[in-house]
Amino acid sequence: MSGPRPVVLSGPSGAGKSTLMKMLMKDHEGVFGFSVSHTTRNPRPGEEDGKGLNKLPMLLGATLLPVADLDSSLFKHVADYHFTTREAMQEALERGDFIENAEFSGNMYGTSKAAIEDVKAKNLICILDVDIQGVKRIKETDLDPIYISIQPPSMEILEKRLRDRQTETEESLQKRLEAARVDMELSKEPGVFDVVIINDDLDRAYEELKDILNEEIKKVQEAKS
Numbered sequence: 340m341s342g343p344r345p346v347v348l349s350g351p352s353g354a355g356k357s358t359l360m361k362m363l364m365k366d367h368e369g370v371f372g373f374s375v376s377h378t379t380r381n382p383r384p385g386e387e388d389g390k391g392l393n394k395l396p397m398l399l400g401a402t403l404l405p406v407a408d409l410d411s412s413l414f415k416h417v418a419d420y421h422f423t424t425r426e427a428m429q430e431a432l433e434r435g436d437f438i439e440n441a442e443f444s445g446n447m448y449g450t451s452k453a454a455i456e457d458v459k460a461k462n463l464i465c466i467l468d469v470d471i472q473g474v475k476r477i478k479e480t481d482l483d484p485i486y487i488s489i490q491p492p493s494m495e496i497l498e499k500r501l502r503d504r505q506t507e508t509e510e511s512l513q514k515r516l517e518a519a520r521v522d523m524e525l526s527k528e529p530g531v532f533d534v535v536i537i538n539d540d541l542d543r544a545y546e547e548l549k550d551i552l553n554e555e556i557k558k559v560q561e562a563k564s
Protein backbone atom coordinates (compact mmCIF):
# COMPACT_ATOMS: atom_id res chain seq x y z
CA MET A 340 0.00 0.00 0.00
CA SER A 341 1.43 3.33 -0.98
CA GLY A 342 -0.80 5.51 1.25
CA PRO A 343 -2.18 8.95 0.44
CA ARG A 344 -0.44 11.13 -2.11
CA PRO A 345 1.78 13.85 -0.65
CA VAL A 346 1.10 17.49 -1.47
CA VAL A 347 3.71 20.03 -2.49
CA LEU A 348 2.82 23.64 -1.74
CA SER A 349 5.08 26.08 -3.48
CA GLY A 350 4.99 29.72 -4.54
CA PRO A 351 6.68 32.98 -3.58
CA SER A 352 7.62 33.76 -0.02
CA GLY A 353 4.64 35.70 1.36
CA ALA A 354 2.10 34.15 -1.04
CA GLY A 355 0.21 32.56 1.85
CA LYS A 356 1.42 28.94 1.88
CA SER A 357 1.82 28.67 5.66
CA THR A 358 -1.46 30.46 6.31
CA LEU A 359 -3.39 28.09 4.04
CA MET A 360 -1.58 25.04 5.36
CA LYS A 361 -2.34 25.95 8.96
CA MET A 362 -6.03 26.34 8.08
CA LEU A 363 -6.02 22.92 6.42
CA MET A 364 -4.35 21.19 9.35
CA LYS A 365 -6.58 22.87 11.90
CA ASP A 366 -9.79 21.92 10.06
CA HIS A 367 -8.70 18.33 9.37
CA GLU A 368 -7.27 16.86 12.52
CA GLY A 369 -5.34 13.65 11.97
CA VAL A 370 -5.37 13.95 8.19
CA PHE A 371 -2.27 15.95 7.31
CA GLY A 372 1.31 15.74 8.49
CA PHE A 373 3.84 18.43 7.79
CA SER A 374 7.23 17.53 6.38
CA VAL A 375 9.45 19.50 8.73
CA SER A 376 12.31 20.89 6.66
CA HIS A 377 15.77 21.82 7.80
CA THR A 378 17.05 25.34 7.42
CA THR A 379 20.10 27.38 8.31
CA ARG A 380 18.07 30.58 8.67
CA ASN A 381 17.43 32.02 12.13
CA PRO A 382 14.13 31.20 13.82
CA ARG A 383 11.52 33.96 13.83
CA PRO A 384 9.82 34.89 17.08
CA GLY A 385 7.22 32.24 17.85
CA GLU A 386 8.62 29.65 15.46
CA GLU A 387 8.92 26.17 16.85
CA ASP A 388 12.09 24.14 16.41
CA GLY A 389 11.98 20.41 15.67
CA LYS A 390 12.63 19.71 19.33
CA GLY A 391 16.23 18.65 19.70
CA LEU A 392 16.26 17.30 16.19
CA ASN A 393 18.71 19.91 15.12
CA LYS A 394 21.30 17.50 16.47
CA LEU A 395 20.94 16.30 12.97
CA PRO A 396 24.20 14.71 11.99
CA MET A 397 23.74 11.82 14.41
CA LEU A 398 20.02 11.45 14.08
CA LEU A 399 19.41 11.73 10.40
CA GLY A 400 20.99 8.38 9.66
CA ALA A 401 18.08 6.62 11.36
CA THR A 402 15.20 5.53 9.19
CA LEU A 403 12.69 7.12 11.51
CA LEU A 404 13.63 10.28 13.28
CA PRO A 405 11.90 10.68 16.63
CA VAL A 406 9.61 13.31 15.15
CA ALA A 407 6.74 11.16 16.33
CA ASP A 408 6.59 13.42 19.36
CA LEU A 409 5.35 16.16 17.04
CA ASP A 410 1.70 15.25 17.11
CA SER A 411 0.47 16.36 13.71
CA SER A 412 -3.16 16.18 14.82
CA LEU A 413 -2.53 19.10 17.15
CA PHE A 414 -1.21 21.85 15.01
CA LYS A 415 0.28 23.78 17.88
CA HIS A 416 2.76 20.96 18.38
CA VAL A 417 3.98 20.90 14.84
CA ALA A 418 7.47 22.25 14.36
CA ASP A 419 8.15 24.91 11.76
CA TYR A 420 11.67 23.80 10.94
CA HIS A 421 14.65 21.93 12.25
CA PHE A 422 16.94 24.91 12.67
CA THR A 423 20.48 23.86 12.03
CA THR A 424 23.91 25.06 10.97
CA ARG A 425 25.41 25.15 7.50
CA GLU A 426 28.14 22.71 8.61
CA ALA A 427 25.70 20.16 10.03
CA MET A 428 23.46 20.43 7.02
CA GLN A 429 26.37 20.06 4.62
CA GLU A 430 27.46 16.86 6.39
CA ALA A 431 23.94 15.44 6.32
CA LEU A 432 23.68 16.30 2.62
CA GLU A 433 26.90 14.48 1.90
CA ARG A 434 25.53 11.42 3.68
CA GLY A 435 22.52 11.52 1.36
CA ASP A 436 20.00 12.23 4.11
CA PHE A 437 17.93 14.69 2.03
CA ILE A 438 15.57 14.09 -0.87
CA GLU A 439 16.10 17.67 -2.03
CA ASN A 440 17.75 20.88 -0.93
CA ALA A 441 18.10 24.43 -2.12
CA GLU A 442 19.74 27.74 -1.37
CA PHE A 443 17.10 30.44 -0.86
CA SER A 444 17.74 34.05 0.08
CA GLY A 445 21.19 33.24 1.48
CA ASN A 446 20.15 30.21 3.52
CA MET A 447 20.05 26.46 3.01
CA TYR A 448 16.75 24.57 3.09
CA GLY A 449 16.09 20.87 2.62
CA THR A 450 13.66 18.01 3.01
CA SER A 451 15.13 15.04 4.84
CA LYS A 452 14.11 11.51 3.93
CA ALA A 453 13.20 11.08 7.59
CA ALA A 454 10.78 14.03 7.52
CA ILE A 455 8.80 12.32 4.78
CA GLU A 456 9.06 8.84 6.31
CA ASP A 457 7.69 10.09 9.60
CA VAL A 458 4.48 11.35 8.02
CA LYS A 459 4.18 8.32 5.74
CA ALA A 460 4.48 5.96 8.71
CA LYS A 461 1.37 7.58 10.20
CA ASN A 462 -0.55 7.23 6.93
CA LEU A 463 -1.17 10.97 6.79
CA ILE A 464 -1.14 13.24 3.75
CA CYS A 465 2.36 14.66 3.79
CA ILE A 466 2.51 18.41 3.06
CA LEU A 467 5.79 19.83 1.80
CA ASP A 468 6.38 23.58 1.65
CA VAL A 469 9.26 24.03 -0.79
CA ASP A 470 10.51 26.64 -3.23
CA ILE A 471 10.57 26.20 -7.01
CA GLN A 472 14.03 24.59 -6.95
CA GLY A 473 12.64 22.00 -4.53
CA VAL A 474 9.73 21.36 -6.89
CA LYS A 475 12.15 20.60 -9.71
CA ARG A 476 14.23 18.27 -7.52
CA ILE A 477 11.19 16.43 -6.19
CA LYS A 478 10.11 15.77 -9.77
CA GLU A 479 13.26 13.68 -10.13
CA THR A 480 12.21 11.41 -7.23
CA ASP A 481 9.44 8.81 -6.96
CA LEU A 482 7.43 10.81 -4.40
CA ASP A 483 4.62 11.55 -6.89
CA PRO A 484 2.93 14.40 -5.02
CA ILE A 485 0.15 16.74 -6.11
CA TYR A 486 1.94 19.97 -7.08
CA ILE A 487 0.14 23.16 -6.04
CA SER A 488 1.43 26.67 -6.56
CA ILE A 489 0.11 29.45 -4.35
CA GLN A 490 0.48 32.80 -6.09
CA PRO A 491 -0.18 36.35 -4.87
CA PRO A 492 -2.56 38.53 -6.92
CA SER A 493 0.34 40.89 -7.82
CA MET A 494 3.91 41.84 -6.90
CA GLU A 495 2.59 44.98 -5.17
CA ILE A 496 0.27 42.98 -2.93
CA LEU A 497 3.01 40.44 -2.24
CA GLU A 498 5.37 43.20 -1.14
CA LYS A 499 2.70 44.70 1.12
CA ARG A 500 1.96 41.33 2.73
CA LEU A 501 5.63 40.62 3.31
CA ARG A 502 6.18 44.09 4.82
CA ASP A 503 3.10 43.78 7.01
CA ARG A 504 4.27 40.35 8.24
CA GLN A 505 7.27 42.14 9.77
CA THR A 506 9.55 39.11 9.66
CA GLU A 507 12.16 40.32 7.16
CA THR A 508 14.96 42.85 7.07
CA GLU A 509 14.96 45.14 4.03
CA GLU A 510 17.74 42.99 2.51
CA SER A 511 15.94 39.71 3.00
CA LEU A 512 12.70 41.26 1.77
CA GLN A 513 14.37 42.39 -1.46
CA LYS A 514 15.87 38.90 -1.96
CA ARG A 515 12.44 37.37 -1.48
CA LEU A 516 10.88 39.76 -4.00
CA GLU A 517 13.59 38.91 -6.52
CA ALA A 518 13.00 35.18 -6.01
CA ALA A 519 9.25 35.83 -6.29
CA ARG A 520 9.66 37.30 -9.79
CA VAL A 521 11.49 34.14 -10.89
CA ASP A 522 8.92 31.91 -9.20
CA MET A 523 5.98 33.72 -10.79
CA GLU A 524 7.50 33.23 -14.24
CA LEU A 525 8.47 29.57 -13.77
CA SER A 526 5.13 28.61 -12.27
CA LYS A 527 3.46 29.64 -15.54
CA GLU A 528 5.38 26.95 -17.44
CA PRO A 529 2.98 24.24 -18.51
CA GLY A 530 3.30 20.96 -16.62
CA VAL A 531 5.18 22.31 -13.62
CA PHE A 532 2.12 22.52 -11.34
CA ASP A 533 -1.11 20.57 -11.31
CA VAL A 534 -2.92 23.65 -10.05
CA VAL A 535 -2.12 27.32 -9.53
CA ILE A 536 -4.19 29.07 -6.85
CA ILE A 537 -4.27 32.85 -6.76
CA ASN A 538 -4.49 33.84 -3.11
CA ASP A 539 -6.45 37.09 -3.30
CA ASP A 540 -9.38 36.44 -0.98
CA LEU A 541 -8.10 34.02 1.67
CA ASP A 542 -11.37 32.15 2.22
CA ARG A 543 -11.89 31.65 -1.50
CA ALA A 544 -8.31 30.42 -1.98
CA TYR A 545 -8.80 28.04 0.95
CA GLU A 546 -12.00 26.63 -0.58
CA GLU A 547 -10.14 26.05 -3.83
CA LEU A 548 -7.33 24.24 -2.02
CA LYS A 549 -9.79 22.05 -0.10
CA ASP A 550 -11.61 21.14 -3.32
CA ILE A 551 -8.39 19.97 -4.93
CA LEU A 552 -7.48 17.85 -1.93
CA ASN A 553 -10.98 16.58 -1.20
CA GLU A 554 -10.45 13.14 -2.67
CA GLU A 555 -7.23 12.48 -0.73
CA ILE A 556 -8.77 13.88 2.47
CA LYS A 557 -11.74 11.52 2.13
CA LYS A 558 -9.44 8.54 1.58
CA VAL A 559 -7.60 9.22 4.84
CA GLN A 560 -10.82 9.85 6.76
CA GLU A 561 -12.41 6.65 5.42
CA ALA A 562 -9.32 4.60 6.24
CA LYS A 563 -9.62 5.80 9.83
CA SER A 564 -13.33 5.10 10.28
Ligand SMILES: Nc1nc2c(ncn2[C@@H]2O[C@H](COP(=O)(O)OP(=O)(O)O)[C@@H](O)[C@H]2O)c(=O)[nH]1
Binds near residue numbers: 448
Ligand atom coordinates in the same frame (compact mmCIF):
# COMPACT_ATOMS: atom_id res chain seq x y z
N1 LIG B 1 13.65 23.56 -1.60
C1 LIG B 1 13.16 23.77 -0.38
N2 LIG B 1 12.59 24.95 -0.10
C2 LIG B 1 12.08 25.11 1.15
C3 LIG B 1 12.14 24.12 2.14
N3 LIG B 1 11.56 24.60 3.26
C4 LIG B 1 11.13 25.83 2.97
N4 LIG B 1 11.44 26.15 1.69
C5 LIG B 1 11.16 27.38 0.95
O1 LIG B 1 12.05 28.38 1.36
C6 LIG B 1 11.45 29.64 1.16
C7 LIG B 1 11.66 30.51 2.38
O2 LIG B 1 10.99 29.95 3.48
P1 LIG B 1 10.94 30.74 4.85
O3 LIG B 1 12.30 31.16 5.25
O4 LIG B 1 10.18 29.91 5.82
O5 LIG B 1 10.16 32.08 4.50
P2 LIG B 1 8.65 32.37 4.12
O6 LIG B 1 8.25 31.43 3.02
O7 LIG B 1 8.68 33.79 3.69
O8 LIG B 1 7.84 32.16 5.37
C8 LIG B 1 9.98 29.39 0.83
O9 LIG B 1 9.83 29.52 -0.56
C9 LIG B 1 9.77 27.94 1.23
O10 LIG B 1 8.81 27.30 0.41
C10 LIG B 1 12.77 22.89 1.80
O11 LIG B 1 12.88 21.95 2.57
N5 LIG B 1 13.26 22.78 0.53
Ligand SMILES: Nc1ncnc2c1ncn2[C@@H]1O[C@H](COP(=O)(O)OP(=O)(O)O)[C@@H](O)[C@H]1O
Binds near residue numbers: 503544
Ligand atom coordinates in the same frame (compact mmCIF):
# COMPACT_ATOMS: atom_id res chain seq x y z
N1 LIG C 1 -5.43 36.23 1.18
C1 LIG C 1 -4.73 36.99 2.01
N2 LIG C 1 -5.07 38.28 2.19
C2 LIG C 1 -4.35 39.08 3.02
N3 LIG C 1 -3.26 38.68 3.72
C3 LIG C 1 -2.87 37.41 3.57
C4 LIG C 1 -3.57 36.50 2.72
N4 LIG C 1 -2.95 35.30 2.77
C5 LIG C 1 -1.91 35.45 3.62
N5 LIG C 1 -1.86 36.71 4.11
C6 LIG C 1 -0.86 37.29 5.02
O1 LIG C 1 0.31 37.46 4.23
C7 LIG C 1 1.49 37.15 4.97
C8 LIG C 1 2.27 36.07 4.24
O2 LIG C 1 1.57 34.84 4.35
P1 LIG C 1 2.34 33.50 4.74
O3 LIG C 1 1.31 32.44 4.96
O4 LIG C 1 3.31 33.75 5.83
O5 LIG C 1 3.12 33.23 3.36
P2 LIG C 1 4.21 32.14 2.95
O6 LIG C 1 4.07 30.99 3.91
O7 LIG C 1 3.83 31.75 1.57
O8 LIG C 1 5.53 32.82 3.02
C9 LIG C 1 1.04 36.75 6.36
O9 LIG C 1 1.18 37.86 7.24
C10 LIG C 1 -0.44 36.36 6.17
O10 LIG C 1 -1.19 36.62 7.33
